[in-house]
Structures are given as structure tokens and as C-alpha cells.
Amino acid sequence: MSAQQETAALSKAAKPTLVKPAYRPVARYQAALERCVAKLKTTMPVIGLRNPKIGLADNSWKYCSDIDWVIGFQSGQLWLALQLTGDPVFLNAARARRPAFRKILNNRLARDHDLGFQFSLSCVADYMMTADREARDMGIKAAEALASRFQDEGGYIQAWHPKSHPEPEHASFVAGRVIVDCMQNLALLHWAYAETAVKDFQEIALIHAETNAKHLIRADDTSFHTFIFDAASGKPVRGETHQGYKDDSCWSRGQAWMIHGYAQCALTTGRQEDLTIAKRLAAKAEQLMGNDKVPIWDYNVTDPAISHRDSSAGAIMAAGAYLIADQCEGDEAARWAAWGDRLLDGLLETCDLTEDPNALGLLAHGASHVGRGLSDAMLPYGDYYFMEALMRAVGHRHFFW
Numbered sequence: 001m002s003a004q005q006e007t008a009a010l011s012k013a014a015k016p017t018l019v020k021p022a023y024r025p026v027a028r029y030q031a032a033l034e035r036c037v038a039k040l041k042t043t044m045p046v047i048g049l050r051n052p053k054i055g056l057a058d059n060s061w062k063y064c065s066d067i068d069w070v071i072g073f074q075s076g077q078l079w080l081a082l083q084l085t086g087d088p089v090f091l092n093a094a095r096a097r098r099p100a101f102r103k104i105l106n107n108r109l110a111r112d113h114d115l116g117f118q119f120s121l122s123c124v125a126d127y128m129m130t131a132d133r134e135a136r137d138m139g140i141k142a143a144e145a146l147a148s149r150f151q152d153e154g155g156y157i158q159a160w161h162p163k164s165h166p167e168p169e170h171a172s173f174v175a176g177r178v179i180v181d182c183m184q185n186l187a188l189l190h191w192a193y194a195e196t197a198v199k200d201f202q203e204i205a206l207i208h209a210e211t212n213a214k215h216l217i218r219a220d221d222t223s224f225h226t227f228i229f230d231a232a233s234g235k236p237v238r239g240e241t242h243q244g245y246k247d248d249s250c251w252s253r254g255q256a257w258m259i260h261g262y263a264q265c266a267l268t269t270g271r272q273e274d275l276t277i278a279k280r281l282a283a284k285a286e287q288l289m290g291n292d293k294v295p296i297w298d299y300n301v302t303d304p305a306i307s308h309r310d311s312s313a314g315a316i317m318a319a320g321a322y323l324i325a326d327q328c329e330g331d332e333a334a335r336w337a338a339w340g341d342r343l344l345d346g347l348l349e350t351c352d353l354t355e356d357p358n359a360l361g362l363l364a365h366g367a368s369h370v371g372r373g374l375s376d377a378m379l380p381y382g383d384y385y386f387m388e389a390l391m392r393a394v395g396h397r398h399f400f401w
Contacts, residue, residue, distance in 0.1 A: 024341055026394050028348070033390040035354035036362055036383075037081045043360045044093055047074070051100070052361065054368055055378025059359035066103050067110035069117060073380035076121030079129060079400065080387050095126060098135070105138060111145040113159045116185025118142070121384065124191055125400040136195065143192030143201055146185060150204045154234030155211045157182055157204070159226070176231035179242065180216055180223055180254040182208065183261025187401035190268045202269075209265055213277055215239065216258070221284035222250035222299070223258055243369050249300035252313040253367075255285050256295075260320035260385075264401050266327060278324055279336075285317060286339055293346025297367035297375065308375040310367035311351040312382030318343035319385050322392035337393075344389055353378070362386050 051071045052061040064071045078094035081087070101122050104110045119142035126135035149157045159182060160174040186205040193201035215227045215236055224239030224247070244251030259281045266275035288299040295317070297310040321340030325333045353359035361378035363386050368374035388399060 024337065024393075025345075029344060029390050029393040032348055032352065032354060033084070033387065033394065036077075036387050036390065037084055039354050039359075039362060040077055040081050041087075041089065044089070046360060049096055049100075051075070051097070052378075052380040052383075054374060054380075055361055055364075055366070059353065059356065059361065059364070059378060061360050061378070066100060067107060069112075069114035070380050071100060071104075072118040072121040073384040076125065076384045076400065077380075077387055079121065079125035080384075080391065082129060083396075083398065084391070091130070094122070097122065098126075098138075101138060101142075105141050105145070109161055111142075112161055113146065113149060113157050113179070113182045113185055115142045115146040116182075116188035117381075120185075120188050120191070120400050124188065128398075128400055139188070140192055140196065143188050146188055147192075147200055147204050150208070151176075151229070151231075151234060153232070154229040154236075155207045156229060157185075157208050176229040176234075176237070177226055178208075178212070178216070178229070179226045180212070180251075180257050180261075183212060183258050184264075184401075186261065187264055187268065190265070191401075205265070206269070206271075209262070209274065212258070213262075217277070217281070221280045222288075223255050223281065225251045225254045243371065245298035245301050245370075249298050250288065251298050252285070252288075252295040252310055253297070253316065255281055255299075256313045256316035256320065259285065260316050260323060263320050263323035263327070267323060268401075275324070275327055278320065282317070282321060282324060282336070282339070293342060294350055294365065297370050306370060308367045308370055309350075309365045310382075311347055311363045312366045312368075312379045312385065314343050314347050314351075315363065315382050315385035315389055318347070318389035319392055322389065326392075326397070340389065340393060344393055347386060 050063040051074045053064045053068055053070055054062050056062055075094050075097050078090045082090035101118060104118060119139050123135040123138040126132050127139060151158055156178040159177050159179045186209060189201040189205040216224050225241040225244045227239045228237040230237055240247045241251060259278050262274045262278035266278060289295055294309045294311060295313045297308050301307055318340045321336050325336035328336060347363060351363045351365045353364050354362055362383040363378060366377050366379035366382045368377060368379055
């Protein structure tokens with residue numbers, strides 16, 4: 001697609017599909033944000049130093065192992081709460097988790113493409129909030145480990161290790177594989193470049209984003225979950241899914257990772273091409289949602305028996321919509337903020353657990369991995385992005401990405 005065709009397609013796709021409200025319900029979002037902070041504080045004696053992985057039927061948590069990819073999201077919420085309140089109880093709870101992140105740095109097989117999720121919301125957050133040098137050093141080491149996963153042949157960061165799994169066929173599955181989630185992890189590399197001026201960090205992040213745009217985004221602005229390259233030559237092979245419905249479908253959380261990821265890259269680097277990609281992906285997601293306020297877990301699913309909603313996708317997209325709005329002006333900024341509001345309203349109307357005294361998390365109806373039967377549950381990443389989206393909705397602009 002030529003630059004002129006891209007511009008024309010974006011102009012067509014980005015036409016508002018909802019009426020801009022005469023006012024934005026900022027007070028509603030502020031009240032919800034305060035409930036999130038209160039929930040975090042009241043659940044501390046139950047959660048302790050553990051890190052939530054997925055909600056159980058009674059809205060308690062199943063907790064992470066030492067090296068789980070979601071280990072950073074509880075930490076991220078605590079650092080956001082500290083930013084909002086200045087209450088040292090949040091500082092202490094967040095920093096007490098540092099040994100868990102040190103374990104990751106000390107275990108070669110624990111360090112994969114999810115280092116951004118893990119360390120941006122822990123050590124980088126700590127350094128940004130407190131200027132702690134040990135936290136900074138840990139963040140830099142994590143960025144170095146993430147950069148070491150870069151494959152020059154093909155221009156991508158390989159997602160997973162071929163030898164860190166008990167099943168022999170895993171090695172062939174992961175070889176040459178990139179996944180959409182990694183767009184969110186690039187922020188760690190951009191931060192490391194800003195801290196050190198080591199160009200490798202920036203170059204790897206930019207090349208990976210360009211590779212994603214070329215191979216993970218389809219011509220119709222939907223996205224593959226994963227893409228495979230020949231591990232030796234780097235030649236592109238095919239797009240697939242891992243958590244979506246099927247290879248040619250559009251997994252909603254994957255699309256959301258890309259929206260937020262490209263919008264964040266644009267904010268960090270000033271690259272308008274990244275912002276354009278974020279807008280295209282966001283406009284497509286909005287179109288696919290139709291009149292829904294909470295996205296289905298995969299936009300191609302039509303079977304009512306598996307038509308689960310994914311509140312985590314909605315929360316990530318809401319935060320991404322506000323990120324886009326912050327980089328626009330006038331009616332366009334209002335258009336994207338209105339879409340963020342619509343997504344937040346959907347979460348507040350159908351998924352909000354902040355007023356449920358028995359729930360340890362913030363949002364219901366998250367779809368972790370429907371193919372494995374993991375749906376309709378609290379998810380810590382949904383909770384983190386819910387807080388981030390609420391903060392962006394009421395005007396906060398300082399985050400850890």
C-alpha cells in the first residue's frame with residue numbers, strides 16, 4: 001500500500017462512528033480511580049508479596065510462579081497508586097517485590113520478550129518515582145537481555161526460548177516466532193536508550209516495530225497474533241495465532257497491544273508513522289466492535305457458546321485511545337477521547353468489581369486463553385490497564401512506559 005493509499009484508507013476508516021458527548025464524565029472516572037486505589041490498599045493483607053495471575057470463580061486470585069510474564073502488573077498498580085497518593089504503604093509493597101525481579105535477571109531461561117512488561121512496571125517505575133540507582137541498574141540489565149533476543153536476519157525480537165519448556169515440540173514452535181504482545185515491551189528499550197544513549201536499544205526497538213508493521217498487520221488493518229520467520233535466513237513464512245480463534249482471525253487483545261504499543265512508540269520517538277499505524281488499528285477495532293462497549297475476545301467469533309468478552313482488551317484499548325488523543329488536536333483529539341470514554345463506560349457498566357468487597361481484583365470478564373478454557377476471570381493486566389486508562393481519562397500523563 002502506498003503512502004497516499006494509506007492516508008486515504010485512514011481518512012475513510014477514522015471517521016467518527018459515535019456522537020461526541022457534550023461533556024465527559026470525568027467525575028465518574030475519578031471516583032472509579034479512587035475505588036481502585038482503595039481496593040489495592042484493602043487487599044494488601046491478603047495478597048502480600050504474591051503476584052496475581054488469574055482470577056478464580058470466587059474472585060480470589062491464583063498467583064504467579066517466580067518467572068511468570070504477568071508478574072509485573074500488581075507492581076505497576078502499586079506504583080500508580082503511589083503516584084496518585086504519595087502513601088508510603090504503596091512504595092513499601094511495590095519495592096518489597098524487587099527480589100522476584102532479581103530472580104528473573106539471574107535466570108537466563110526466565111528472560112524472554114516479556115521483560116518489558118516485567119521491568120517497566122517494577123524497576124523502571126521505581127527509578128522514575130524515587131531515583132533509586134539499583135532499580136535503574138536492574139532496568140538496564142533487563143533491557144540488555146531483551147535486546148539480546150534480537151534476530152538480525154529477519155529484524156525481530158524472538159518471543160520465547162526454544163529450550164525452556166518440557167515438551168520437545170516447543171522448540172520448533174517458538175523458533176523464528178514473533179508475537180504482537182512484544183510491541184508493549186519496546187518501551188523498555190526506548191527508556192534504556194534515553195538513559196544510556198546506547199543506540200542499539202533504539203535501533204532494535206525501531207526495527208522490530210517496522211517488522212511488525214510489515215508482517216503482523218494485514219492489509220485490512222486487522223492483525224495476526226504471531227508471525228513466523230525462517231530461523232536461519234530470516235525470510236517471512238506465515239502469520240498464525242496462538243491465543244486467537246484461528247490463524248486468519250483478529251484476536252482483540254493482540255489488536256489492543258498493537259494500538260497501545262504503536263501509540264506509545266509515537267509518543268516516545270515522535271514518529272508520525274507509528275501514530276498513523278495506531279490510528280488505523282484503533283479505527284479497525286472500533287469498526288469490528290460495532291455497538292459493543294466491551295470487545296469480544298476474537299472479532300471473528302460468531303458461536304454464542306464461545307463468545308466471551310475480554311475486559312482486558314477493552315482496558316488496553318481505552319488506554320491506547322487516550323494515548324492517541326493526547327497526540328492529536330481539536331476534533332480529532334475529541335474523537336479518540338470519546339472512543340476511550342466509550343470503552344471505559346463499558347467496563348464500568350459490566351465489569352467493575354471495585355465495589356464488590358469479596359473481589360480481590362478490579363475487573364471481571366477477562367479472557368486469558370479461551371482455547372485452554374481460561375475465560376470470564378479477573379486478570380492482573382486488565383486491572384493495570386484499567387487504572388492506567390482511568391488516569392489518562394482524568395488527565396494524568398506520567399507513566400512508566
